[in-house]
Amino acid sequence: MISLPLVYTILALMAYTSSFWYLLIHLVSKREPNHWFIRLVLGLGLVLHAAVLYNDMLTPLGVNYDVFVLMSFTSGLMLLLSFIFSAFRPILALNLIGIPVAAVGLIMGFSLSKQNQFIEQHFLGLDIHIILSLSAYAVLLMATIQAVILWFQDRELKNKQKRLWVNLLPSFQAMESLLFDLIITGFALLTVALVFGFFTIDDFFAQHLAHKTAFSIISWFVYGALLIGHYRFGWRGQKAIRFTLIGFVLLAIGFIGSKFVLEMILGR
Template sequence: MISLPLVYTILSLVAYTTGFWYTFTHLLAKRKANTLFMAIILLIGLVLHAYVLRNDMVTAYGINYDVFNLLSFTSGLMLVLSMLYSSYRPVSALNLLGIPVAASGLILGFVFSQPNQYASQHTIGLDLHIILSLSSYAVLLMATIQAVMMWLQNQELKKKQKRLWVNLLPPLQVMESLLFDMLITGFITLTAALLFGFFMVDNFIQQHLAHKTIFSIISWFVYATLLIGHFKFGWRGQKAIRFTIIGFFLLALGFIGSKFILEVILGRS
């Protein structure tokens, strides 16, 4: 018997695929896409995604913080942010990466999520810390994707090769402005998440949070250095791209890496 979550997963993937193909074909043909249609089709996908995630993540015993549930949540939130950013800047091509990421997160969460991965202490402050952390990861993942797209665009401009990204994307100046919009948002939410974490967590070693905290703080310094360098010394271009990618690599290594090792390899919650 086919379960309802499976049906919703399939329907969400259909909505995501439709939105991706619609955006891609219109950008390739340099035609203006119907923003209302895009918003509706992607919102349908996100609502179904949220239902599937809720079925796995929200339980009678509390929130199931399984690593694949968190990946699914973060990927969906990333698509929401992609839609928001593209609503006020001409960067609808960003959804061409946001949609596959959301679809991949949905599949991973549905197939691999495990039960009984609950927080040892359940408080509003801790939940807020987790939500802020996930929000910062989502925004900074968007910034990293944006940086990669800028790198591809810049490579095509330098080498004068087939200009796929140059044709799909707006000018580099617009792309760079959006990159720093994302970095500022992500840096603020990451700062808030770290502050809540210091106040809400009692024992970093016992709760297996030392590695995550160390990598998160190092990542925070990388982003802080980049933002200070940008606004005070005019850092931009390749330097901004490198700092953005390094910062997110450290953040992902601390969060996803340590959680994957604890839960999947060592079998600890």
């Protein structure tokens, strides 16, 4: 018997595939795509993706924190943000990156996830902190990818012969505006996640979270300094790219470094 989540997964992948090829064909042939069609089909795919996640992630025993479910969650969130920002920024082409990422995340989450990855002593505040933290990491990862694309785009624009992928990208100004949209969103999510963490986690040192927290706070200051520098002193271009990369490297060191120390060295 075919399960309902499997039907949702297949339909979501059909919506993702249709919107991807429709958008790619129109952009390569330099024809204006129908924005309403893209929004309808891609929006349907996102709704179906969310339905699959609801079944896999939210269970009677609590939130399932299986790594593949979280990959599905973060990839879907990244596409959702790309979808939302493309509604008011001329960056529709960037969905060509977000769609396959979300499709792969959906497949992995549905086919490889396990249903028993729970936190033993969980409560609502801790679940909110974890979900907000994951969301902040996902958005700031998007900002980091965007910064890398901007760096390559800036290099290619200075050459006389542009490559095809550069021609498909939105203007440098639109891409830079999107970068700061993502940083503002990620910074806000990180701020709320840190606040929830301080109120929901009793002892960072006892729970071996001091390393992660310290790097998250330092990263928060880096992103905050970038936003202040941008809106007060006009920081942009290469300086914005460098600050974005430094901020995410600090976040990654805190997250990945903590897991490495706990699991590989301490065996916890």
